[in-house]
Amino acid sequence: MEYHDIIVEEKEAISIITLNRPASLNALTPLMIVELKHALTAIAKRADIKVVVVKGAGRAFSAGVDLKALNEGIQGGQFKASDILQDGNDIAHILRTMPQPGIVLVHGYCYTGATELMLFFDLIVAAENAKIGDTHTKWGILPKWGMTQRLPKLVGLLKAKELSFTAKPITGKEAESIGLVNRAVPLEKLEETAFELAHEILQNSAQTIAAMKHLYNEGFSKTLEEGLAIEQEFLTEITDRAEFLKNFEKNK
Known part of the structure; x- marks a missing residue:
């Protein structure tokens, strides 16, 4: 499959997937979700790949679901609203059940659907100045990728309610302090830290x-x-x- 909205690369035993719509802050399109699902499905079957790393190109991990692209696709009859919901939940299942640990790098904006996507991964490394938030209540949209179930299991029920009810983002550094991410590091150290973590994993069975x-x-x-x-x-x-x-x- 040729990819348009993502880039898939390999380095040693690490598969690296980059969300590649930097001009749109990597807003999640139905195509991007389909491509990510396809790439992860293929990687899950490979014994030679030991770790999966997902990151965003440009200034952000992802600003969330691209509502404009979603609405245009629905109106144009290219897909149904239920398609992206199912594909997103399929990605969650793949990341949960694939043998490889999945590491996600978060920088810049990580809002709503992107935060739900972030929560699918085994390990999360964030830039200290990243902005991570759940803005479902800001737009009158209910989460369908597991936000209400995964978030409180990581940060506790009271903090999860605060994040969702206020729709106020927190920094990567704050996210580390409440257990939402594994590590928060300066932006310039983000990739270095994540790949050091990946290589530490590669040393083990x-x-x-x-x-x-x-x-x-x-x-x-x-x-x-x-x-x-x-x-x-x-x-x-x-x-x-x-x-x-x-x-x-x-x-x-």
């Missing part, structure tokens, strides 16, 4: 990481007892264990 990602995700919404049962009952074969144990013996 990809199979074990995939299994632990599954266990974390499956147990997150369960009680402790239910989660412990999931962990005890989960069976998978880690075939690269011998290689890592051999390296451990060498480096002792």
